[in-house]
């Protein structure tokens with residue numbers, strides 16, 4: 001179950017990401033009857049923009065004060081060679097104005113960025129809505145699983161023999177990762193949902209303190225998460241290389257749905273390997289986008305990623321227009337924020353399921369990370385191949401029989 005759920009969550013994460021990027025990259029509307037407005041915007045264009053769709057605005061983009069395009073000086077409404085206010089605003093809007101700023105930062109000369117509106121709408125709309133639903137759905141599924149299956153018990157007689165499962169370094173790495181992740185998850189959710197969920201309860205004054213504290217926690221605890229991610233990777237990568245036993249484990253659903261079924265597994269079963277690789281890959285990606293947000297404009301990564309994806313033909317495979325390869329510094333930040341949050345939702349969903357199975361969902365599991373030791377009967381039932389390996393290293397003469 002844990003494996004299937006993890007797979008389903010990963011698929012959802014990918015689909016929602018693709019959908020979101022798609023909606024940003026390819027929304028288009030027809031040109032409409034522009035000729036009837038003398039080449040200016042149509043009502044259709046304006047409504048489309050208000051709905052967050054992209055329009056083909058080539059007709060305006062270049063119309064930013066080219067003297068040869070203006071009315072001649074001798075004609076009525078001639079511009080005497082100057083450029084009009086609308087032309088100045090258009091050139092600011094399309095980034096072609098010659099702006100200089102004393103601040104030398106990459107975004108300093110960008111005075112108008114109307115894609116920002118689209119980002120704001122996604123962040124305040126689908127991101128919160130679907131992200132929130134995803135977390136509620138996982139909690140509901142776990143509740144159903146708990147009702148139907150109950151706690152997964154040790155089925156044989158407990159032996160009383162304590163069997164070392166995780167040493168102190170492994171446990172330190174795990175709890176540093178878990179502790180920092182939980183703090184990051186809570187402070188991140190406060191940042192995203194605080195305005196709608198907390199201001200009505202605590203008021204604006206109190207929320208400003210909560211929001212500032214969350215930001216401080218989020219920015220600083222991120223380092224502990226990154227260190228822990230490396231530590232956990234180093235400790236466990238060797239135990240997470242896929243093998244043939246994983247296929248059998250997956251085919252039997254890990255024995256999670258049926259009592260008395262215990263497909264053999266080494267130190268980590270296929271479900272745990274999925275959790276491990278998801279945590280490592282998503283954790284690395286959330287760290288990269290987080291660093292990009294922590295040091296604004298310093299590490300733009302989306303234009304270059306989109307360029308590579310276009311070169312590989314990925315948008316075509318998904319029946320989408322090519323992704324934008326030229327992004328303003330602000331758009332880079334907006335993509336980083338959306339990506340960071342999407343991955344965060346996928347990870348939180350996965351981790352909720354993991355926490356359930358590692359605590360109340362399975363008898364004896366928590367001890368493995370708590371004291372580091374498990375009952376040998378637990379080891380025989382859930383990780384029979386690992387139990388056998390460790391036993392035969394301890395007593396090369398003996399050949400213990402694992403539980404089926």
Ligand code: HEM
Pocket residue numbers: 165174177178179181182232268271272273275276279351354355358359365366367368369
């Ligand atoms: C209160 C929260 C948590 C509890 C109670 C918990 C419990 C556990 C337990 C008992 C194990 C060992 C399972 C075994 O012996 O086979 C484990 C493993 C692991 N944990 Fe956690 N965990 C928590 C939070 C987290 C978080 C937040 C992350 C990552 C962001 C995480 C990542 C992992 C990984 C990668 C493993 C190894 C693979 C696996 O067993 O699934 N854990 N956890």
